[in-house]
Amino acid sequence: xxxPLIRAIGLxxxxxxxxxxxxxxxxxxxxxxxxxxxxVVGPSGSGKSTLMNLLGLLDQPTAGSYFLADQxxxxxxxxxxxxxxxxxIGFVFQTFNLLARGTALENVELPLVYAGVARRERRxxxxxxxxxxxxxxxxxxxxxxxxxxEQQRVAIARALVNDPLLILADEPTGALDxxxxxxxxxxxxxxxxxxxxIVLVTHDAAVASHTRRVVVMRDGRxxxxxxxxxxxxxxxxxxxxxxxxxxxxRLAPAPAA
Numbered sequence: 490x491x492x493p494l495i496r497a498i499g500l501x502x503x504x505x506x507x508x509x510x511x512x513x514x515x516x517x518x519x520x521x522x523x524x525x526x527x528x529v530v531g532p533s534g535s536g537k538s539t540l541m542n543l544l545g546l547l548d549q550p551t552a553g554s555y556f557l558a559d560q561x562x563x564x565x566x567x568x569x570x571x572x573x574x575x576x577x578i579g580f581v582f583q584t585f586n587l588l589a590r591g592t593a594l595e596n597v598e599l600p601l602v603y604a605g606v607a608r609r610e611r612r613x614x615x616x617x618x619x620x621x622x623x624x625x626x627x628x629x630x631x632x633x634x635x636x637x638x639e640q641q642r643v644a645i646a647r648a649l650v651n652d653p654l655l656i657l658a659d660e661p662t663g664a665l666d667x668x669x670x671x672x673x674x675x676x677x678x679x680x681x682x683x684x685x686x687i688v689l690v691t692h693d694a695a696v697a698s699h700t701r702r703v704v705v706m707r708d709g710r711x712x713x714x715x716x717x718x719x720x721x722x723x724x725x726x727x728x729x730x731x732x733x734x735x736x737x738x739r740l741a742p743a744p745a746a
Contacts (some may be wrong), residue, residue, distance in 0.1 A: 492559050494654060494686055495521040495544065500553035502539050502709075513539040514550070515709040521688070523654075526681040526720075528689045528697035531706035537690045538659060540706070544688060545657045546574040558654055575603050579648030583660040585640040587632040593619060594628040597647045604651065611650075618646035622676055638669035645676055656680065658689045662696055674699045674723035699723050 502514040514536045521527060529537045542548040543555065546562060555563050562573055579600075587596045594615050601611035619625050622642040632640055641661060648656055658677065662670035678699060681687050689700055697703050698721045705712045 491522065493520040493556075494523045494525075494558060495519065496554075496556040496559075497544070498554040500540070500543055500550045500555065502536075502543065502548070503551045512709050514543070516553070517709075517711050519704065519711070521655075521686060523686050524681070524684050525702065526678070526687045526689070526700045527702040527704060528691055528700040529704045529706060530691055530694060530697050531712075532692060534708075535706040536709040537692075537706050539709075541657050541659050541688065541690050544655075545578050545580060546570045575600055576651055577654045579651065579653040579656045581641070581644050581648050581656065581658040581661045583663040585632070585637075585644050585664075587640055587643060589632055592629050592631060593624060593635065593643045593646075596632070596643055597650050600647060600651045614650050615646070618650040619643070621649065622646045636669070637665050638672050641665065641669075641673050642676065645673070645680075649680070654686065656685055656687045658687060660691055661689065662691070662693075670696070671723045678720075678723055 497517060497519045500514055500517045500519075501512075504511040504513060517536070517540055519540075529540060531537045539548070543550050549563065554561070557573065557577065560573075562570060565573065588599070591599075594612070597615040597618050598611045601614060606614070616625065616628060619628050622645050624639060624642055624646065627635060627639060627643075632643070635643065641664075644661075656677075661677070662673050665673065674696065677687055677689065681701075687700075689696070691697055698717060701717055701720055703715045703717060705715065
């Protein structure tokens with residue numbers, strides 16, 4: 490059997506606040522294989538965004554181990570971790586995080602600039618990434634000239650441009666209306682069908698119903714995992730995608746202690 494793409498073992502994260510220790514994560518263990526599409530769900534304060542920050546090397550755990558493509562990334566120095574983060578992980582955030590003074594194309598090029606890719610090559614790759622999310626004709630538009638859904642698609646193109654091993658999406662539909670949210674989920678599902686590994690953080694069970702596996706978090710712990718028996722297809726006709734014909738995944742009650 491192939492080695493997992495992600496192997497996290499006993500991840501803990503603590504914050505010291507005055508005389509109080511806040512336990513953001515309390516020993517999370519998780520494995521993902523290439524091509525997985527999972528949702529990490531839970532209420533505010535459950536630790537789901539903290540987990541994403543650790544998986545994305547935006548922060549370091551207080552304790553535990555983390556292997557990405559069988560590499561012990563926590564053993565790397567800060568510059569090495571930054572290089573792994575830029576080359577192997579793509580990020581999509583709720584707030585888009587686009588540079589207001591850059592065009593769509595320039596925003597997508599940004600990871601390639603950090604990677605030292607030559608101008609002509611990064612232009613070619615950025616144009617291809619924008620075309621892949623249906624925005625090839627919007628390459629010269631400023632973020633202020635784009636709708637919320639278009640801005641998020643630019644962010645997805647930026648996440649893809651370095652051909653990452655892993656895409657981390659933190660509440661990617663949180664700032665969008667329901668119709669536009671379905672469009673973004675449809676793009677993520679298409680990427681997953683093409684073999685991309687995606688971790689989607691959300692508080693919304695309806696959004697999680699579009700993924701293949703769900704990790705339910707509460708109070709810094711992974712309370713349970715569930716398979717989504719029949720993921721909802723956001724690419725289906727809008728009426729079916731919105732109403733789900735009764736197929737929308739719901740959080741099952743926790744088993745009795």
